[in-house]
Amino acid sequence: MAYSVTTQTPASRIAALLGAILIIVLLVLPFFAGRGTIQDMFFILTMLVLAQFWNLLAGYGGLVSIGQQAFVGMGAYALFGAVILWGLDPVPSILLAGVAALIIAVPTAFFAFRLNGAYFAIGTWVIAEVVRLLVAQWKTLGGGTGTSLPRDATRDMWFVEVIENTLGVRSAAARDILAYWLALTLALATIGGIYWLLRTRRGLALAAVRDNTEAAKSVGVDAGRMKWIVFLTSAFGTGLAGGLIYMQKARISPDAAFSVTDWTAYVIFIVVIGGIGTIEGPIIGVLVFFALQSLLADFGSWYLMTLGVLAIIIMLVAPRGLWGLLSERTGLHLFPIRRRLSGGKLNLSKE
C-alpha cells in the first residue's frame, strides 16, 4: 500500500464549515448591527491583524520584536502624507501605508539582524523611537502635535456614498462600515495567507529554524532568507493595519501612532494569553483582551495592572497560552498544519 499525507482532521473539517458561516455573518454584520458594535469589531479585527503578524515574527520566526509600532506609525503617516500632500483617496493609500512600512523595514532588518534575542528586541524598540522622533520633525504633517485628515477627503472617500445609499446610514456611520469591511478583508487575508505559508515547505523551514537554526542550515534551509521573508511580510501587514487604523481615526500624532503600549505591548499580551506559535492563539487572545478592556475600562491604571498580572499568571500556569492548554487537553486544531503520514508499513493504531 502506498503512503499518503493528510493535514486535515475530522474536527478541522467541522471548524472550516463553522468558519465559513462565521465569515458570512461577519460580512453582513453592518446590515443589522449598530454603529458601536461595528466600531468594536473594527478594533478587534485590526488588533487581530497586528497580533497575527507579531505571532508570525516571534512565534514562528523566533524574532521577538518590540518595535512593531514603527510600522504602524510609518504606515499611518504614509497614508496621511498621501492624502494631505498628494491628494490621494484614503482607501488606496492604505496600500501605500504597507509599502512605506516595507521600505523602512529593510534598513531596520539590516541593523536588527546583527542582534539576537533580547538585544534584537531592544534594537527594534530603539529603531522605532528613532523613526518616531524623525516623523515628529515633519512640519507639513503637524510635527509633534499631529494633524487630521482633511474633511473633504474623508467625506468623499471611495465606497462611502454607495454604503450611505444602500444601508441608509449617515456619512460618519458609512465610513465606520467601510473601515470595518476593509479590516475584515485584511484579517481574513492575513489569517489565510499565514495558514497558506505554514502549509508550504517554507512553513516547514520556518518551524525548523525556530526549533534549531544550526541543524536547519545543515539540511539545506536558508535560515537567513526565512528571517527576511518573515520580517518583511510582518512589516508590510503591520503597515497596512496602521494605515487602516488611522484612516478610521482620521486624526494622528507621533506619540499615538508610535505608541509602544498600544501597538506592541497589547499585541504581545494578546499573543501570549492566547497561545504563541498558533494561528488560533491570537484569535482567542484578542477576544479575551477585548472583554477585559470592556470590563475594566473605567478603572484606569488598575486595568493595566490587571493585564500585567493576568499575563504573568498565564505565563507561569500555561506557557503555551489558553489555546495551548485547550489544544493539549483535546487535541483540537482549527488550522491543522501537521503533515500526517499514513498507509504503507505504518500501523496507525500504534501511534
Next chain:
Amino acid sequence: MSILSLKSVSKSFGALTVTDDANFEVPQGQALGIIGPNGAGKSTLFNLITGNIGADRGSIHFEGRDVTKVSAMERCLSGIGRSFQIPQPFEKLTVYENLLVAATHGRNLSERDVRDDCADVLERTELIQHANVPAGQLSLLERKRLELSRAMATQPKLLLLDEIAGGLTEGECQALIRTIKDIHAQGVTIIWIEHVLHALTSVVERLLVLDFGKVIGLGDPEEIMASREVREIYLGIEV
C-alpha cells in the same frame, strides 16, 4: 578522484588549537573512520567540513570545488549531509516532518516529490512507526536514528556520522551497521566518528586517528589499531 580534501586546515578557540594543520583526502566512495580520545577535535573537524564553523587557515575542497568560504546551507545543497553528536531534532515537528524539511530543502524538491523517499528512509532506519510522533517525545536512541534518517533524507554524496552507535544494545548496533553498509553500498562516501570500535571497523576501509587536534595516524584499520601510539591512547577505553 578524492571527493573531499583538506589542506593545512586549522581552527583555534582562543588559545586552544582544536584542529592543527589537518591534511587528508577522502577518495570517492570510501568509508573513513575517525577515532581519538574525547576532546581530540573530532566533532570540530566535522563542523569545519560541513561549514557550521569556519576555518582559521587552510582550504577545504569538495568534489574539486573550494568550499572553504561556502555556508553550511550551500554545502548541504552540494551534497554534504551530517548527523550531530548530540541529536538536534526539530522538536515540535514530527519525525516525518523532520525528514520533509531535509528532503525538500536539501534536495530542492516539493513535498509531494519526496514523500515516498522519506517514508523509505524511515522504513530503513526502523522509525516508520514513529512517523507522526513529535521529535521532542523520542527516546535518545530514537533521536540518534532520527539524526541518521534526516541526514539520509538529503541524499548526500558525502555522509558525516558523529557517534551514532553509542549506547546501543548489540542487536541494535548490528542493525545500525547493516543500515550504514547498505548506504555505503549505494556509493555514498562516509566519514564516521565512533567510539564503538568494532562497529566502526566492520564498515570502514580506512582509519584516521586524531589527538589534540592533530592527525597522528591514517591508514588501514588493522595496522592503525596495532600501532603503539593508538594502543596507548586507547588503553582502557578499547571495546
